[in-house]
Structures are given as C-alpha cells and as structure tokens.
Amino acid sequence: MKNFSKLYYEYRRVWKTIALYLMIAGPGIVVMVADNDAGGITTYAATGAKYGYNLIWFLLLLIPIAYFVQEMTVRLGVVTKRGHAEAIFDSFGSFWGWFSLLDLMLVNWLTLVTEFIGMSAALNVFGVPPYITVVVVCLLLGIISLNGRYWTWEKIALVFCALNLIYIPGAFMVHPSVAHVLQGAIPNLPGGFNNQLFFFLMANIGTTIAPWMIFFQQSAVVDKGMKEKDIPWGKFDTFFGAILTVMVAIFIVIVTGTVLKGVEISSAAQAAQMLMGVNKYLGEFLAIGLFNAGLLGAICISLASSWAFGEVFGWAHSLNNKIKEAPWFYANYFLTLITAGVVVLIPHAPLVLITLFVQVVAVTLLPPALVFLLLLLNDKKTMGDYKNTLLQNIIGTTITLFIIVLSTLYGISSIFPNLFK
C-alpha cells in the first residue's frame, strides 16, 4: 500500500511537471521549428544531395549555437517585458532603433516572399495553382491570428510544428545505412576544405540563425506573459526546440543524401519532384513538409514585424487583443502578408533576385541584432540578477563573432558569386 501511494505521488509529480512545461512551452519550439522555413529546407536538401551524410556533425553543432542565442532573448524579454525593437530604441537611441526596425521590416517582407515561393512550389507538385495557395494561406493565417488569444495561436502553431516532423518517417522509408549516418556525426571535411564546402557551411549557418528569430521570440515571451520564475522552463523550451529543428534538418539530409546523392538541387520543390520518381510518398512527404515549413515561417515572420512596429509606435500589439482593439497591429500583419503573397503571383517577378537579396539584407541586420542582444544582457540596470555570467559572455561572444563572420561571408558571396568558386 505504501509503495502504491509512493508510485501515485510520483506519477502526480511527474504529470504536474509535464503539465507546467506544456503551459510554458511554445515560443522556443515555435521559433526554432519555424526556422526550418522554405529556404532552410532547400539548404538542407541541397547539403544532403551534395555531401551525403558528411555534414551531419556540423548540423549537430548548430544546436548549442541556436540555443545560446535564443536563450538570451528569453531572459531579455521576460525581464524587460519589452520586445527587441523597443529595447534597442530605449537603450541605444532612435538611430539604431529606426535602423533595426526598418531593416527588420524589409528583411521580414523579403523572407515572407520566399516563404510564399516555397509554399506555391510545394503545392504546385500536387497541381495546385499559386494563386489558390496564396489565397488559402492568407485566409488560414488570418483565421489563426484573429481569434483574439495568444494561447490559441500558439497551440495551433505547435500543431504545425508537429507536422514538421513528417521528414522523420521519410528518412526511414529510404532505409539509410545507420553506420554511415553515425559516421557523418564525426567531424570531417568531405573533399577537403574548399570554397564550395565553405559556401555550404555558411549557408547552413545563415539559415539557422535568422534576425527575425531574435525579435520574434522576445516579443512572443512578452505577449505570452512569461515571468522570471518561468525562465528555466523557457530555456528548456528553447533547448528542446533547438534539438527538434536540427533533428528535422538531419532527417532531410538523410533523405536527399541517400536518394539524391550527387544530384544538383536548386530547390526543395525540385527535390520533391525527383523523389516522387523514386517513391511517390517520399516526394509527397517532402512537398508537404516544404509547404508546412513555409507556412510556419510565414506565421512567425509576419507576427515578428507587427509586434516590432506596435511596440515602437505604442499601438496595442498583442494577439490577446481583438481586431477592434488593435487595428494597426492587424493592419500591419495583413498588409505584410498580402503584399508578399501578391509578389509571387506577378508574372516574371524577379523571384530568384529576391531570394538572393534576402541573404544580403539579412547580413545588415543580424550582426547588429546579436551585438545589441549581448550588450543588453550585460547591462546591470536592465537585467539585474539575470545579467549574463562570465561563461555566458564567453560563449555568447564566441558564437556571435562566429555567426557574424560566416553570415557576412555568405552575404558577400551572394553579391559576388564568383568569390568562393
């Protein structure tokens, strides 16, 4: 009887812990999984096709990199109760504030266009014309956002995050050699360290840490109403999200690394069509996953912009507000979404140029966003007891410098494509 009551007590304790985590879970998982957007899926598919499993070790390295950056936004958002845009305005003045805000709007809008490109290409595999994709996506995102509760929006986003795991069964379907996959986890430089390998490493870094993620997660923890006592759970949520996102990336690499090794991949939609020739369901999984990735990216990126604008202009800017209570917030949200969708429908629109341009413009925003994050986390007046420790500073500074150097080189390679050839 005593054992039974002990068991029951343990069961209640564990269940309460899980229930508490499920209440806090959200911003970390959503931002990390949404990071595997349409552009990210393409990068991973191309990486697998080019190098097989040999860069799995590099993807694993991205877990701590993504975690340490995003964890800082959790602490900053929870302690200051402000989004990143407002925090930059307040701490660094209006020059850096306007620079960050306007650059964020531009980068986010361009990235949204690439998400719509990905989603249209994905559904085109099933014969759905682009205009239907754009209309359906805009309607869907409108319905998700207009229900007037952050909580509901978050839980729906988490469902889409779960759908992102569709690549996992796909990877099992291709029957990869487990031994070879595990070998890929050992650091190696396939073909030696050359320009092309460097380009792929830069592309993978560039797709893992995007500027909108910093602004999104900080605003999301504020809108969610997280408190200081929730920080440990917020960190766990972020860490769990980082693992999920890299796991999905690895499974994509396994799929294309097994079936399409040696094939030049220029887009995930092209990879999906090629995979359909091998296994119909495999190709369909990749196409559905690509659509889902674009949708998740669109959900988060459009919100990141609207939150940032609302914070700075002092409008009501919460998903907990109905449309009448926060008209400018929702107006900004829908304007960004619809204009990005419409671009994809314009005949002969320079979509490839836009995709390249995103990489270039992102390079102008990511370093300042990271540097501001580090400086704010070291300000005793702002952060109090939650200021960065020495270890966090060493890790954070190293990661920041690493990301700045690689993402800058990646951006430069977009402007001067022959530089690394």
Place this chain on the structure above:
Amino acid sequence: MIKVSKIINERFKEFCQDKFGRIIEINNKYAHPKIEMSPVVRLSLFLLRAYLLFLLLLLVYKFITVIHN
C-alpha cells in the same frame, strides 16, 4: 508673396506634424540612449557603424560594376 510662402510653410508644417508627429514623438522619447556607455559599448557601436559602412560600400561597388557592365 511673402504672406503666401508663410502660409504654405505653415500648412506644410501642419501636414508634417500630422503625419510625422508620432515619429517625432518617438525620436524625442528615445533621443538619449539609456544604456551605460561603457568603453565596450562605445567600441561595439563604433565597430557596428564601420561594419555597416563596409557593407554599404560593397553594395555601391557592386551596383557600379553592374551598371558598367
């Protein structure tokens, strides 16, 4: 003539105040950075400005080479 230009100036100021008043308010609100300007912060902001200038020059160079070609 002077009266007309004065009226135009005043109307233009009213228009700007109306449309850009909120922006001017924001600029005034955040005119003075609140972060403690330690040497690390100053150096970081200086390096950021240099970095952005470098990127801008690269873009201008690319633009010129594209036009030239």
